[in-house]
Amino acid sequence: MNIAELELSALSRMCLSRRIGSITELDDQIQALVAERNALHITVDWQFSIMDARDKLRRHYEKVTSKD
Numbered sequence: 609m610n611i612a613e614l615e616l617s618a619l620s621r622m623c624l625s626r627r628i629g630s631i632t633e634l635d636d637q638i639q640a641l642v643a644e645r646n647a648l649h650i651t652v653d654w655q656f657s658i659m660d661a662r663d664k665l666r667r668h669y670e671k672v673t674s675k676d
Contacts, residue, residue: 611652618645 622641628634656664 614652615645 619638619641623634623637628637
């Protein structure tokens with residue numbers, strides 16, 4: 609999951625779980641959420657290194673080989 613997916617998930621849980629009457633109201637809700645998350649300095653606490661992730665997720669990626 610990347611950071612954009614995490615942010616969309618937060619948006620979905622906080623704003624999109626209810627009916628919003630207009631695009632303007634939706635925009636206001638989203639801007640308020642973004643401002644709040646920025647003020648709180650929300651970060652991602654990755655639990656593993658890039659090498660660990662590559663090793664663990666290797667089966668999901670196609671092997672790339674060079675043609676020298």
